[in-house]
Amino acid sequence: MAKVNRVKSRNQTNITAVFPGSFDPFTKGHADIVERALAIFDRVIVGVLHNPSKTYLFEEQERVALIAKHFERLGDRVAVESFSGLLVDFVARTGSRVVLRGLRAVSDFDYEAQMALVNRRLAPQVETLFLTSREEHSYISSSVVKQVATLGGDVSEMVPAIINQALKRLYRHRAK
Ligand code: PNS
Secondary structure (H helix, E strand, O other), X not given: OOOOOOOOOHHHOOOEEEEEEOOOOOOHHHHHHHXXXXXXXXXXXXXXXXXXXXXXOOOHHHHHHHHHHHOHHHHHHEEEEEEOOOHHHHHHHHOOOEEEEEEOOHHHHXXXXXXXXXXXXXXXXXXXXXXXXXXXXXXXXXXXXXXXHHOOOOOOOOOOHHHHHHHHHHHHHHXX
């Protein structure tokens, strides 16, 4: 009889994935990737990039706080941390070996594959895994959200409620 190799029970290993991005702002597409990843990984760390030479709509700590608030109900299965510098160094600090990214369309692939290859050169032990976006999220990007919100459009279908409120506050404030 053929020997069946048993897959190690998930309880024996604790796998954390790092989901990095600028998240300026965090969208429903991002949120969905994190939630679906929790069916595969024990924990997800959302890594919020702070690049000092870039101007953001939301400051680093505000992006972290908003995302953390959105996932509050999931307890410690989702952590949110900011990082600057190399992603692979951040991943090493967390003890994880998995980088998770979302893919919306073929057009995302070139950039994502290049990043994954660079990261593998820098840290061969780190694997990049991709989850494809849901169809209904495939048109959503942080830049589209920013553009529509700046022009006073409704982005409630594109971002979690807490982000929508923050965007409304921001633009109300700026309009004054
Ligand atoms: O949401 P984004 O802006 O597409 O995310 C890009 C991100 C943050 C994953 C990427 O820019 C990144 O990892 N930056 C950190 C710097 C780094 O490690 N660069 C080498 C890989 S190209």
